[in-house]
Amino acid sequence: MNLLDWLDDRTGYRGLLRRALYEHIPGGARWRYIWGSTLTFAIFVQFVTGVVLWAAYSANAQGAWESVYFIQNQMLGGWIVRGIHHFMAQATIVLLVLHLMQVMIDGAYRAPREVNFWFGLLLLFLVLALSLTGYLLPWDQKGYWATKVATSIASMTPVVGPSMQQLLIGGAEYGHLTLTRFFALHAGVLPAAVVLLIVGHVYLFRRHGVTVPEGAEGAPDGNFWPDQVLKDGVASLIVMATVLGLVLWTGGAHLGAPADPTEPYSAARPEWYFLFLFQWLKYFPAGWEVIGAHVIPGLLVGVVAAMPIIGKWRLGHRFNLGFMFALLAGVGMLTWLANAQDAADPAFVEAKIEADERAARVEELAASPTGIPPEGGLALLRSDPLMQGPEIFAARCSSCHRFNGHDGLGDIPTDEPSASDLAGFGSRDWVRGLLDADRVASAEYFGGTDHARGRMVRFVQRGLAQLTDEERADLLPKVVMALSAEAGLPAQAEADAADAQTIGEGRTVMQSEPVNCVRCHLFRGVGADDDAPVLTGWGSREWMMGMIHDPTQDEYYGDNNDRMPSFGADEDLSEAEIGLVVDWLRGDWYEAPDGR
């Protein structure tokens, strides 16, 4: 007795194998029987790639996006595994629908296969639930906002809704526990249920056998192995190749910017196979949400579940087929409408571009030498002048100041500006305009302020007017360069270095007649401290921080301060926030060397 004989005696594995492989197929192997096997294959792929992703994924609000970023960008082959998982999830839905249609058309859902039909239906819902829970796990803006809508809809369920939502998301708001719970469902509960149901599904399928299509009854019988397995294998390979092709073609699954409850995400949409539900909800005005989100979908699913019973009646099968095709057509129609409306909505298109820019920016920062801090990817964005500067400027500065005429975010406030336009503050262009008699009292500079009638404006308009044309041509450019050099703007570093000599001359000009800035200002140790801002280091980070902290300090406007609030001294803005605005205004933020 050899080892395999012994094993067979103790386990009976040969009999089991034989029963599994040499299943008798009346009418022979057929291409139309491949759907179940390709689905099993697709789910097998999801298990394999899922476990690999699981081995690198961290389910918490400060680790989810970060670990997915790592998988996607740094792990060897990570993007391919994630891409396959992403696209195979979609392929699974497609295959499920095709399998369902096959079963419907062949009438394979009717007696005695009712229970198996219900098992299949349950599997469909489990796969949809897997997709829904998986969408949140990267914890990016897209998944976050789309899932918020989904759980909000769950909370509308009469009576138990709010508790259900709270249990699902692990508390009153989204956070760590939302991820741990979704992950437990996605990688634990739901896959276990899928396996159980597939076992049951296959068992019942074997019990009842294939449904031989009409007209094929006379064909010679075949075996599962190898006739049908070959066909199933070919189909599975085609599915796999398609998915791999999609991964390579698209560059893999997309990863948006990290989830942020304070940052609008107007492009929030569910995965494409849920778009029909999303579109559907638009048609239910106030008071009808429960009808739209729960009652009608529930009834439709009820009809589908009842199809094996309906199919017993004379016209039942035709009704079922008609109903199923109408349902699919409706779903297709709604999906198309959702896409068409979004494409025609400029605000949506713009939101999508913004979202992509934000995602690209956080990837740029994450790939920087400093990398992702332990506080996570969101902290990168929140400490980035390029992203946060305009936000803070729009909220706190734009009620008086402008940035190139807008509020920093591109919107034009309705109130007239009452303080200078700060785009390019400290640059040579900006100083040139300040010293221009025609512009100094305009809205760009002091026009909206009390200083419009102050000494500086008077000096530019009258004092400088007394210069001869030669003096003007010789002295003013030097002053412009010298004062602007105080700011030390990163964008001007090269120009400042190249013009070092002229800048030195300009400093002397500033400290002597006829320009003589030091009559009112203190500049490099010379001059009066006369409630005019100190010009030493004017426009530098330190100078601007101090100005925004408290413009009523002696070094700034002192008692002459018009309306500028003391943002730092009054604790309206933290030093970090002031720093973000200053760095943004100064054009001082990280950029990848290759300009990516």
Place this chain on the structure above:
Amino acid sequence: MTDFHDDHGRSDGPAADIPPRRSFLARLGAIIVGTLAGLIPVGAGAAALLDPLRRGSRDTGMVRVTRLSALPVDGSPKKFTVQADRTDAWSTYADTPIGAVYLRRSDDAVIALNVVCPHAGCFVRLLADEGRFGCPCHNSSFDLDGEVNNASSPSPRAMDALAVEIRNGDEVWVRFQHFLPGRDEKVPV
């Protein structure tokens, strides 16, 4: 050698030689003992899983958001981030962004609206050009006071107005709260 020992160690139905009364007691005992054993992990598990239900609301009390001077005098709304301390399960964040509000002047008062759509929880955007708020998800539409201004709006109620106080002259304080989506009345989460 036999092919497949299907019935090894198994038989169907009760053994004939056990008296019915003893069989009944054994069954009852098996059910009770089995249930008891099973209840312990299930009960403990259920308690842990249900824990989120006893987590309180996220009412942060009054939070200082900005100053009056930051609000446009013509009454157009502006978005502000709300910062407060926040505990998320095992992490506690000090003074962190927890959400956003639209603030606007209205006569002598300030109106504060939570940015979250009362329909399904999306981030409502301000459509300044059209003088209204619009939800980018299901197209709910609100006027600048947050009232629903379109009969086909899916939102069952106005945008959620939050309590506002002006303190120390010009500080705008807001009671930042969330409410259950998709219902007529405002029920704090």
